[in-house]
Amino acid sequence: MIAPAEAVREALLDVFEERYEGVVVYADADDGETVLHEGSVRIKANGWLELPSGRLLSPEAVHHVDRVPTD
DSSP states (O other): OOOOHHHHHHHHHHHHOEEEEEEEEEOOTTTSOOEEEEEEEEEOTTSOEEOTTSOEEOTTTOOEEEEOOOO
């Protein structure tokens, strides 16, 4: 039996996606002070960042993501 293509696609995406509880997402390469988001984030396989609210941040809008140590 062949699995439905959508089910296989979703399973593969889960393998390549990352979830982080404590991050700071920065937008500015020049001064590194423009914060787009603080908190948890899901980095999707296509490079987009999904916030807990469901809002998506484009990879082009994000300069870098710093993980914040959680105790």
